Amino acid sequence: MAGTGDKQKQIFRIAISGYYGFSNSGDEAVLRSILLALEEEAAAQGVTVQPIVLSADPAWTSRMYGVESAHRMRPGDLLRTLRSCDALISGGGSLLQDVTGGMTIPYYTGILKLAQWLGKPTFAYAQGIGPVNRRAMYPLIRSAMRRSKYVSVRDAESAALLGRIGVPLDRIDVVPDPVMGLPLPEGTTAAREGAETPPVIGVSLRGWREDGADLARAAEALAALSKRRPVRLRFLPFHTPSDKVTSEEVMERLSGRLGEGSSAELTDPGDDPQAMLLAVSRCDALFGMRLHALIYAANQQVPMLGLSYDPKIDQFLNRLGLAPIGTTESLDAEAFADAACALLDAPDDWRARYGPAIDELKRQAKDPAQQIIHALRQYKSR
Template sequence: MGTPVKRIVISGYYGFNNSGDEAVLQSILLALQEQGERQGVTFHPVVLSVSPAETARTYGVESAHRMRPMELWRAIRGADGLISGGGSLLQDETSPKTIPYYIGIIRLAQLLGKPVFIYSQGIGPVHRPKFFGWIRSAFRRCRLITVRDEESKALLQRMGLSGSEVEVVPDPVMGMPLKSAARHREPGGEERVLAPVIGVSVRFWNKDRSELDAAAEALRRVMDETDASVRFLPFHLPADEEASEYVAERLGETYKHRISFARGVTHPQDMLAEAASVSVLLGMRLHSLIYAAGRYVPMVGISYDPKIDQFLNRLSMQAACSTQAPDAAAIADALLQLLRGRQAWRDEKRQVIERLKSDAHRPAERIAAFYAKGRKQR
């Protein structure tokens, strides 16, 4: 008997030119392929995307439009299961429509009798109590529930799910490898003779731009005191490119020759290579910090959301400051400390990072085992 082929629909925030969410998708696809090969199952992914043609072309997968009901229904009806995740899908901070959409996809799959797997999601914040029951009801019928931090598990328990139903795993992007052909500077190699590079991933958040002003002031101080250059890494196009330009303008003409941009980088593994090539990373985007950690690059976080603090906590770290209280001096001090102590940071964090990278594949391993078990029982 040949290897079974399982069509599996993947639901998430895909096709929006957000490098972090695209990295989640790439990581899930690679993990499914690897774990399927290990356990004798071939997965045929069908990705729900707002730009299905672009998603299909980028990742070599089948894709359906996430907002067209008949396409959704046909994709899920013809599938062997649904993966919901990862990322921060179930939260109502950005919109009250987000949770109903993703729970609706899960409920449709369940109504059609398809097994549903929650893949390393970050749950919350959930401000509207009515959503507690929606999430609890849908999750109780899922075959696997994995979340990316203890805070998400605690929130699900407050919603009424038992702790035994929920498994905490790392963000899937921790397990994403570089492209095999990628060329990047290995930590401790060329950087000993080249001037250090500070990777910067910023986004708009405060209306008065105080968080970006603080980042610019901190970078000015670091560039005053060292020969470091700055490379901006925009994760969500075009908004993050505009935020990067805002910071660059505030650095002024004096440092113009020491500033560069990674423009138009859309494939997550290309952005991972960018993050791998810097000496230290200053990040507001969660996945910029995860990219850096996955390549053993020291990072400084500016927190605009609890998910930033939750990830840094896993590395026994704290954000330099929050967007509620931007602190240029704290950012500069943290950058300077890591620039001077990069190798010590790597030595200290290597073991925990390696464990996180290994554990990031656990949901895919569990999903492959589910289908492999069904094959052996026939």
């Protein structure tokens, strides 16, 4: 949309679709990571990117990230945005799944198809695909992905599912979640509490089972750990207000049950995903149920224990060579305490063992932005 002479960089206006503007730290971290990666790669390739984010709260998104934003559910806004853009990125996260609702897949594939119908190149950026329980959704996914210029997914299981649906495997890149490349806020450094205080255990839980049995088991496990040694349990709500309510419920279950010298606290790093990343970096270990809590911990090489409620938890841990400590159906309190104590006793051993895999994922997290900017330059030069 702009000249390519020496004095003027080529400008690409790119719409970005995802689960943005819903106060979910993980998805906001995905967006922040994508924006930073695109900006960095555009500068490296000598072009300029102007993002327009589709959001449930466009005003908030514009204030937070300093970008244009349009409402994700207003057809007129969507059409104007896509018409004004050079391309559409369907952002990272678990967008193409039907566990959270029957309209999720039709919505995100619909955005892709609308952009394609308008003649805009589309790109899938490190998506997590599935679970897809309704086979009727297969044609929607197949059509949207096969017509995209570039498709990347965040794990091999997502690629395999797309292959079964009918997307050629040789068109799919398997890359890490974008948040593996998210930096700490500018001017800050990770600084763990140190040996002067009890070690800090970050705790990220979400509601899942209707009967609350999974949270009861989590509380039992944390209580068992607190009786082995003094710890500071620092609850980190990744999706507000729901995770805050869940954290308060577990803290209530722990009331009067913590060992001597142990404590529980609820923290609120605010809306900025990089502030949450900083909060995670200052933990000595992390017990996480939220996927992005675990990704934040890996990003900062914080030893972790994952509680699985969804295959995406297992898939991420597997990429590091780890396995969940338990699931929402089963968690042994004493085994949890054993594992947590082992992490606290030898954190450097954990980093030596898993650090190389983490470093490789951080390097690979830049690949989608490189591919997309390169593809756009080629597309516009034709």
